[in-house]
């Protein structure tokens with residue numbers, strides 16, 4: 001491998017994410033009842049696939065907001081490969097529930113959106129690679145309104161992957177889709193994760209989905225972790241019991 005290739009391989013591999021005593025409250029006073037997250041400590045290993053579960057309002061999206069640098073903790077620290085995260089970071093990429101695509105851009109234009117600053121050749125290469133990875137190799141010139149919900153979510157995923165994130169943060173990415181599409185995309189995500197080695201933090205309120213996808217699951221209730229365990233050997237009823 002040349003030095004450039006080594007650097008490219010490192011850029012594509014998973015990063016380590018650490019949260020230490022992180023607290024975020026939406027309202028001053030930091031009253032736990034005011035909504036938010038914490039105190040929470042968590043370590044996500046490079047290349048790990050972690051699922052976050054919890055009922056609606058338990059702080060899952062807030063946690064991803066913190067991990068993606070869009071929210072700043074009032075206490076504690078978040079580190080990416082040992083470096084403090086202060087604000088949005090190019091190696092932390094968030095995919096949300098509803099594909100936030102730009103309707104005035106083509107599929108390819110959406111995928112290249114986060115790549116401005118790279119050479120045209122590199123943009124084109126990443127666009128092709130990531131569209132192929134999500135199963136849409138011939139769709140680059142399509143308009144967003146021509147796509148199904150599942151295809152839009154694939155494009156969001158391709159846009160995120162094109163930035164070669166160290167950690168892919170997914171906030172209920174498939175929950176607006178029908179069951180068959182959701183299952184197909186989940187399987188594809190696992191395949192992409194295995195091929196890319198990216199660290200994944202996947203938020204879902206579907207416990208079965210978390211058990212099927214994750215190597216490890218963290219269950220949140222009122223912003224704190226009530227369970228942090230490997231999924232191997234964990235049953236659905238055990239997981240339901242901690243959230244009851």
Ligand code: ADP
Pocket residue numbers: 026027034035036054055056057058059060061062063
């Ligand atoms: P989840 O994603 O698990 O459904 P959220 O992280 O969205 O939960 O919300 C956690 C808690 O924080 C909830 O009590 C919610 O009402 C509150 N909350 C979320 N966003 C805001 C906001 N922008 N302002 C005030 N409170 C909020």
Ligand code: MG
Pocket residue numbers: 060061062
């Ligand atoms: Mg949410």
